[in-house]
Amino acid sequence: MKKLVASINHRSERFQTSISYIIILVLAISSVCIVCDLFNLRDEVGRHNNKVPLDLDHVHEILLSSGSEETRERQDNCRLWDCVNLYRCGQMGHDRLTVYVYPLQEYIDETSRKTISILTREYYQILEAVVSSRYYTPNPNEACLFLPSIDTLNGNLVEPSAVERALAMQNHWDNGENHIIFNMIPRVDLSVLKTDRAIVLGGGFDSWSYRTGFDLAIPIFSPSQQKVADLSAKSTHLPRKNILVIVLPNVYQKYHRNLQILVDDNPNDVLIVDKCIAQETEFSKDTIRCNNSRGKSFEYPRVYEKGTFCLYSHSGNVEKSDLIEILAYNCIPLIGVDNFVLPFEDVLDWSLFSIRIREAEIHSIVKKLRKVSHTKIFELQRQGRWVYNRYFKNLNAITLTALEILENRIFPHRARSIMDWNKPDDNYRSTFNPLFLPVISPKAQGFTAVILTYDRVESLFTLIQKLAMVPSLQSILVIWNNQNKMPPHLSAFPTISKPLKVIQTRANKLSNRFYPYNEIETEAILTIDDDINMLTTDELDFGYEVWREFPDRIVGFPSRIHVWDNVSMHWRYESEWTNQISMVLTGAAFHHKFWSHMYTYAMPGDIKDWVDQHMNCEDIAMNFLVANITNKPPIKVTPRKKFKCPECTNTEMLSADLNHMRERSACIDRFASIYGRVPLRSVEFRADPVLFRDNFPEKLKRFNDVGNL
Incomplete structure (x- = not known):
C-alpha cells in the first residue's frame, strides 16, 4: 500500500511538472506572438509614415456635413508663446523645424456634392517643396508644425465655411495649434478665414490684420514670373530711359488725377500706362497696356523694365502681384502704401533695394527721384536682383524662405542674423562666422x-x-x-x-x-x-x-x-x-x-x-x-x-x-x-571698458589707463 501511494505521489508530481512546462510553453508562445504583433504594428506604422502624402492616384473622398459642430474663430491676439505648443518642437533630438504634410484628400459637400477645394498647381508646388525639403517629416508625432493639404491660396476660390469645417476635421487640428495656412490672396469681401490658432502665411497684410511675430507676410506669386528669363546677364544696373513707370490699373482710382498731373509736368521722365481703349481680344486685355495719349502699347508686365523706378501703390485688385513682377524686371520698387506689411520684412531690409514714401508724397516724388545718385541706383538694382533670385523667384524659393523664417522664430539660437539674410551670395560661405572660428578665440595665444x-x-x-x-x-x-x-x-x-x-x-x-x-x-x-x-x-x-x-x-x-x-x-x-x-x-x-x-x-x-x-x-x-x-x-x-x-x-x-x-x-x-x-x-x-569713467575705485576696474577725449 505504501508503494502504491508513493507511486501515485510520484506520478502526481510528474503530472504537475508536465502541466507547469505546458503553461510555461504556452506563455512563451503567447509572448512571442505579442512581440510579433508589436513588430508588425511598428512596421505598419513605419510604412504609413514613410508614405509620401502627394499621391494623386489614391486620393480619398471625405464628405462634409452641412452643419458645424462648433463656431470657428480667428484668434487675433495670438503670439508664438501662447498659440503654438513649442514643446512639440525639438522632439526626437531634432534641433530644427519639422513639418508634417497631411496626405492629399478630396473634401466634398454632402448636400451639393461639390468639391470644396480644388488643388491648384501652385499649391501642389508648395506641398511638393515642403515634402522635398529638409523640414519634412513623415511622422506626425515628430512634427513641430502641420500643413493641411487643403488649398487655401486664393481666398476668393474657396467657400470659407466649408474650408473651416474641413480644417477642423484634420487629425491633429486641435483648434489650429501648430498649424500653418498658406493664404496668399485674401478675399475681396474682406471676410477673414476663421483659422483658430493657425499661423497664416499670407499676402496683402496690413498693420491692422497682421499678428506681428506670429503671422508671416509672403509675396503674391505671379505665373508670369516663370516667363521672365534670367535678366542678370543683360541687366546693366544703370538708370533707364524713364525715371518712373506707373501702371494705372494697379493703382486706386483716387490717385489717378495726381499721377496724371505728375506725367504732364514730367513728360520725358514718367511713363504711365493704362488699359487700352481699343481692346481686340480677351487675351490682350490682361497682357497689353497702353499709353493712350501717345498711342503706344506695351507688353505687361514687361513694361516694368522700361523704368528705373516703378510705383507700387494701393489697388482695388487684391490679386495683383506687381510688387514681385517689378523686382523680376530689375526695376526699383517705389512703395507708396502706408500700412502695407512687406513680404518677409521680418528678415529682409527693403531699404536696401526699394524706396518707400508716404501716400501723401506721391505728387512730388519725381523731384526726389532725380536726386538719387547713379551709385545708389546701382546698389538698389543689384541688391534687388539678388533678393529676387534668392527669395522670390519661384514658389519653391518662397516656401523654403517662409519655413526658414518660422524656424528662426522657434529656434532662435539657429537663426541667421539680419545682416546674413541681406548679404549677396558673391562671397556667401556660411550663415555663421566666415572664418569658421569660435565665438571667442583662445586667450592663451x-x-x-x-x-x-x-x-x-x-x-x-x-x-x-x-x-x-x-x-x-x-x-x-x-x-x-x-x-x-x-x-x-x-x-x-x-x-x-x-x-x-x-x-x-x-x-x-x-x-x-x-x-x-x-x-x-x-x-x-x-x-x-x-x-x-x-x-x-x-x-x-x-x-x-x-x-x-x-x-x-x-x-x-x-x-x-x-x-x-x-x-x-x-x-x-x-x-x-x-x-x-x-x-x-x-x-x-x-x-x-x-x-x-x-x-x-x-x-x-x-x-x-x-x-x-x-x-x-x-x-x-x-x-x-x-x-x-x-x-x-x-x-x-x-x-x-x-x-x-x-x-x-x-x-x-x-x-x-x-x-x-x-x-x-x-x-x-x-x-x-x-x-x-x-x-x-x-x-x-x-x-569701451564696462566701468569706463564710472565713479568706482580704481582697484575695481581692470583697464584704468584708458585715454579720454
Missing part, C-alpha cells in the same frame, strides 16, 4: 605686433618698449621697409622679455605689413605704425580683448567714414569726427591672420599692385576686403582722438602731403568700381 617702419629708429624703440609691457603680447615682428639702409643690430634694440625679430623687405611696399609671415604664430595680429607710441598698455590690452569677441572684424583705434558727395558725384574720404564710422585704420588695429592671406593672395583686381605703386590706401583696401566678405562694419575701440604726436609731425610723413586726402577719396571710387559695389558698412558703435 595672445597677439603678434607687426610694426612697419622705414627709418624712424627712436620712435620705433619707444614703441617696442611700450608693447613689451602689454600682458597679451606674444611676440614682436619688425618689418624694415628700407632697402637702402640696414636695420639696427639686434643688440641695439631695447631689451624686452618677449620674442622680437626683424625682417628686411626686398621692396618698399605698404602691402608688406599684411604679408602672412611664417614668424606669426598667433591668430591675432596687431598692425601698428612705428610712430603710434601714444597708446597705453591698457588700451592695447583692451583692444585685444575686444578682438577676441569679434575675431572676423577689424578692431582698432583711429576710425574714418566714407560719404557721398552730391556735388562731385563721387565718394569722399572723411576724416572729420562724426557719430558714424565705416573704416578703422590699420595703423593701429587688430585683425585675424586669415585676412593677411586674403589680402596677399585673393585681393580682387589690381588693388594690391595699385596700392604698392601709389604708396597709399592699403588700410582702405583691407577694410574693403573684410567688409566685402563679412558684410559687417569694423569695431572702434576707446574714445581716444589724438594719434599724432608732436615729435612725429615732420615733412616725411605721408599725411603731410596735400594730395593725400584727395588720393584716398579717389581710392574709394576706384575700389568700388572693382568690387562692383561699396561694401563698407557704417555703424554708430564703439567699445
Whole structure:
C-alpha cells in the first residue's frame, strides 16, 4: 500500500511538472506572438509614415456635413508663446523645424456634392517643396508644425465655411495649434478665414490684420514670373530711359488725377500706362497696356523694365502681384502704401533695394527721384536682383524662405542674423562666422605686433618698449621697409622679455605689413605704425580683448567714414569726427591672420599692385576686403582722438602731403568700381571698458589707463 501511494505521489508530481512546462510553453508562445504583433504594428506604422502624402492616384473622398459642430474663430491676439505648443518642437533630438504634410484628400459637400477645394498647381508646388525639403517629416508625432493639404491660396476660390469645417476635421487640428495656412490672396469681401490658432502665411497684410511675430507676410506669386528669363546677364544696373513707370490699373482710382498731373509736368521722365481703349481680344486685355495719349502699347508686365523706378501703390485688385513682377524686371520698387506689411520684412531690409514714401508724397516724388545718385541706383538694382533670385523667384524659393523664417522664430539660437539674410551670395560661405572660428578665440595665444617702419629708429624703440609691457603680447615682428639702409643690430634694440625679430623687405611696399609671415604664430595680429607710441598698455590690452569677441572684424583705434558727395558725384574720404564710422585704420588695429592671406593672395583686381605703386590706401583696401566678405562694419575701440604726436609731425610723413586726402577719396571710387559695389558698412558703435569713467575705485576696474577725449 505504501508503494502504491508513493507511486501515485510520484506520478502526481510528474503530472504537475508536465502541466507547469505546458503553461510555461504556452506563455512563451503567447509572448512571442505579442512581440510579433508589436513588430508588425511598428512596421505598419513605419510604412504609413514613410508614405509620401502627394499621391494623386489614391486620393480619398471625405464628405462634409452641412452643419458645424462648433463656431470657428480667428484668434487675433495670438503670439508664438501662447498659440503654438513649442514643446512639440525639438522632439526626437531634432534641433530644427519639422513639418508634417497631411496626405492629399478630396473634401466634398454632402448636400451639393461639390468639391470644396480644388488643388491648384501652385499649391501642389508648395506641398511638393515642403515634402522635398529638409523640414519634412513623415511622422506626425515628430512634427513641430502641420500643413493641411487643403488649398487655401486664393481666398476668393474657396467657400470659407466649408474650408473651416474641413480644417477642423484634420487629425491633429486641435483648434489650429501648430498649424500653418498658406493664404496668399485674401478675399475681396474682406471676410477673414476663421483659422483658430493657425499661423497664416499670407499676402496683402496690413498693420491692422497682421499678428506681428506670429503671422508671416509672403509675396503674391505671379505665373508670369516663370516667363521672365534670367535678366542678370543683360541687366546693366544703370538708370533707364524713364525715371518712373506707373501702371494705372494697379493703382486706386483716387490717385489717378495726381499721377496724371505728375506725367504732364514730367513728360520725358514718367511713363504711365493704362488699359487700352481699343481692346481686340480677351487675351490682350490682361497682357497689353497702353499709353493712350501717345498711342503706344506695351507688353505687361514687361513694361516694368522700361523704368528705373516703378510705383507700387494701393489697388482695388487684391490679386495683383506687381510688387514681385517689378523686382523680376530689375526695376526699383517705389512703395507708396502706408500700412502695407512687406513680404518677409521680418528678415529682409527693403531699404536696401526699394524706396518707400508716404501716400501723401506721391505728387512730388519725381523731384526726389532725380536726386538719387547713379551709385545708389546701382546698389538698389543689384541688391534687388539678388533678393529676387534668392527669395522670390519661384514658389519653391518662397516656401523654403517662409519655413526658414518660422524656424528662426522657434529656434532662435539657429537663426541667421539680419545682416546674413541681406548679404549677396558673391562671397556667401556660411550663415555663421566666415572664418569658421569660435565665438571667442583662445586667450592663451595672445597677439603678434607687426610694426612697419622705414627709418624712424627712436620712435620705433619707444614703441617696442611700450608693447613689451602689454600682458597679451606674444611676440614682436619688425618689418624694415628700407632697402637702402640696414636695420639696427639686434643688440641695439631695447631689451624686452618677449620674442622680437626683424625682417628686411626686398621692396618698399605698404602691402608688406599684411604679408602672412611664417614668424606669426598667433591668430591675432596687431598692425601698428612705428610712430603710434601714444597708446597705453591698457588700451592695447583692451583692444585685444575686444578682438577676441569679434575675431572676423577689424578692431582698432583711429576710425574714418566714407560719404557721398552730391556735388562731385563721387565718394569722399572723411576724416572729420562724426557719430558714424565705416573704416578703422590699420595703423593701429587688430585683425585675424586669415585676412593677411586674403589680402596677399585673393585681393580682387589690381588693388594690391595699385596700392604698392601709389604708396597709399592699403588700410582702405583691407577694410574693403573684410567688409566685402563679412558684410559687417569694423569695431572702434576707446574714445581716444589724438594719434599724432608732436615729435612725429615732420615733412616725411605721408599725411603731410596735400594730395593725400584727395588720393584716398579717389581710392574709394576706384575700389568700388572693382568690387562692383561699396561694401563698407557704417555703424554708430564703439567699445569701451564696462566701468569706463564710472565713479568706482580704481582697484575695481581692470583697464584704468584708458585715454579720454
